[in-house]
Amino acid sequence: MAMTQDTREKLIDSGLRLLHGRGFNACGIQDITADAGVPKGSFYHHFASKEAFALEVLERYWQALRIHLKSLRGSSVAPEERLRRYFALLAEAIARGKFEKGCMIGNFGAELSDQSPTVRERLAIMMAEWTRAIESCVREAQDAGTLRSGLDPKAVAGFLANSWEGAILRSKIDKTKAAFNHFSSVVFAGAFNS
């Protein structure tokens, strides 16, 4: 049992690295079992399909990201500053990774939305949860008077989440942090301030 759990964890760890870096379709099950150092045959012992495996890997990726959403919640830090620090943290992680890989949610969205309805639905739920966390912070910023009050917080939150995915994508193409600088200079030093 311990061995079995171990094999499963090794497969998920390899999946996190390989599916994030290469994408779903460029990565075979054999690549994953080889990377994990486990027998080829063990894959289907743990996962019903490559799609089911990808969903588990995606879930693990999302759980790691979700931890940071806590920093968006009410605290002594002003809401706009919380948003700024949150996005700065994400940008720094991507810069440390040399602008490779991008966001697994965005990557899977681009690659699998029309291939796997199950993955697409899960991605939509993740994006919605992320957007709601941003929206709470946006509402607080409006209440605090640091965000222009004429803007619909739901629209602003959706726009920010989507724009951030776009910035990650551009940084993956350009291999520079310009997209993050543009994001923060427009969002935090101009357009949205009251």
Place this chain on the structure above:
Amino acid sequence: MAMTQDTREKLIDSGLRLLHGRGFNACGIQDITADAGVPKGSFYHHFASKEAFALEVLERYWQALRIHLKSLRGSSVAPEERLRRYFALLAEAIARGKFEKGCMIGNFGAELSDQSPTVRERLAIMMAEWTRAIESCVREAQDAGTLRSGLDPKAVAGFLANSWEGAILRSKIDKTKAAFNHFSSVVFAGAFNS
């Protein structure tokens, strides 16, 4: 010679449909030759590799998109209105396509940026050209006093281009036009107006 050109064009047409819809790695050369109704062997007569083929298909996709950049240039229409109409046109095309496929530039960016340096470099050049076209319009809008003058037009243009890619990606995940509505309500009815 006429037959040869015909085969090449058929392959590119099929590539435009299949590589856009399924992505690069999910689509085999045999899928493309079958869709084009040409002999399997003809592919390598026309293209050195699948990567070289993808670059030609991408180029064709980009040339079709570039035509619309003309509408961003100086005209009797006010610059902000030109930008609004331009993005509305792109959103309508995606809604007509039922939010499938997304943008080939964004898709290839997500899938191939770390797999093919040649594709990545070409995507970076396309994104830069697109961003410059938006920047000209942003500068005009600032000169006309309809865009807040404190914002750096280069940053705004990069931000808008990237945010648009993010909106397309979200619409591909959500299969609704919400992301485009959020984009236009924030960009054109709020944040950027002077």
